[in-house]
Amino acid sequence: MRSVFFVKIFILSPFKTSNEESSFTGLFMQKKVVIITGASSGIGKALAEKYAAEGWNLVLAARREERLLELKTTLNETDVLTVKTDVTSEPDCKNLIEQAVEKFGQIDVLINNAGISMRALFDQTDLEVVRKVMDVNFWGTVYCTKYAMPWLLKSTGSLVGVISVGGYIGLPGRSGYSASKFAVRGFLETVRVENLKTGLHVLVVAPGFTSSEIRKAALNGNGQQQGETPRNENNMMSAEECAAHIFKAVRKRKRELVLTFAEGKLTVFLSKFFPRFIDKMSYKIFAKEPDSPFK
Numbered sequence: 001m002r003s004v005f006f007v008k009i010f011i012l013s014p015f016k017t018s019n020e021e022s023s024f025t026g027l028f029m030q031k032k033v034v035i036i037t038g039a040s041s042g043i044g045k046a047l048a049e050k051y052a053a054e055g056w057n058l059v060l061a062a063r064r065e066e067r068l069l070e071l072k073t074t075l076n077e078t079d080v081l082t083v084k085t086d087v088t089s090e091p092d093c094k095n096l097i098e099q100a101v102e103k104f105g106q107i108d109v110l111i112n113n114a115g116i117s118m119r120a121l122f123d124q125t126d127l128e129v130v131r132k133v134m135d136v137n138f139w140g141t142v143y144c145t146k147y148a149m150p151w152l153l154k155s156t157g158s159l160v161g162v163i164s165v166g167g168y169i170g171l172p173g174r175s176g177y178s179a180s181k182f183a184v185r186g187f188l189e190t191v192r193v194e195n196l197k198t199g200l201h202v203l204v205v206a207p208g209f210t211s212s213e214i215r216k217a218a219l220n221g222n223g224q225q226q227g228e229t230p231r232n233e234n235n236m237m238s239a240e241e242c243a244a245h246i247f248k249a250v251r252k253r254k255r256e257l258v259l260t261f262a263e264g265k266l267t268v269f270l271s272k273f274f275p276r277f278i279d280k281m282s283y284k285i286f287a288k289e290p291d292s293p294f295k
């Protein structure tokens, strides 16, 4: 009797507290399930590849379904569900979660990664741009989280939000973007505190500059996509490296991950003690971008 008890503890206890998947768990447990929004490009796509390589079941969401289907062909297809989803639509987000549960029966990790950016001074920005950015970045996170919550609570899984350094400091020319990322941080930090005793893990990730399509897709003041990046994408962290950091932070059940040293960790740290200095630095850095809306 006693030995059965110890065997149970030995086999089951690691799975209650960690999302780590191993060949050992594969023998005894169902594969774990991650939902990734914004999986058609950049960090989300790299996350899909990382979780696939680690042997997880994947639920991939984005509007460009053809890209998701193309990605699926490069992965172990039976482990991947693609769901065409516009995260600004509450019914789409509900459908995403329902389809995930119907296919795999559980949700262990939800990564709210889908996002868009903008670039224009606030007084030259249509309000519709701010609304759109809030709809994708903030409401998209809220909708998906709302419908996934019962399943994440059941699995004592991980709820992840991909924000930005712009969720800690106001980035000039990105009023709607910074506001949306501050909002996501406030939302997830509250959910974390509310769940201190339920075992739900909440991780807030702030990537630094990461090579992706985010700047090409960013909206100008009139709501048109910029179409090109104002920065050298080759000098940035790769989406794959960013995804590997996120995977590790989820596995270790960290509460916060700020990536890159100078533009990330140091900036967030200094902003708490020297906010005026950081204001001046970020103004200076963003003013140097080609076609910057301010000089």
Ligand SMILES: NC(=O)c1ccc[n+]([C@@H]2O[C@H](COP(=O)([O-])OP(=O)(O)OC[C@H]3O[C@@H](n4cnc5c(N)ncnc54)[C@H](OP(=O)(O)O)[C@@H]3O)[C@@H](O)[C@H]2O)c1
Residues within 6 Å of the ligand: 037, 038, 039, 040, 041, 042, 043, 044, 061, 062, 063, 064, 065, 067, 085, 086, 087, 088, 113, 114, 115, 116, 136, 162, 163, 164, 165, 206, 207, 208, 209, 210, 211, 212, 213, 214, 215, 217
């Ligand atoms: N790259 C960086 O330097 C950086 C830095 C800090 C934070 N971040 C954050 O990282 C996250 C991922 O961005 P990324 O850099 O990988 O950019 P990306 O390459 O442009 O990817 C953005 C993803 O979001 C999806 N998306 C956009 N609007 C959507 C909507 N309405 N519904 C569903 N999906 C939508 C896009 O898919 P579809 O267009 O197919 O829908 C795409 O898959 C974002 O939250 C971004 O704010 C990025």
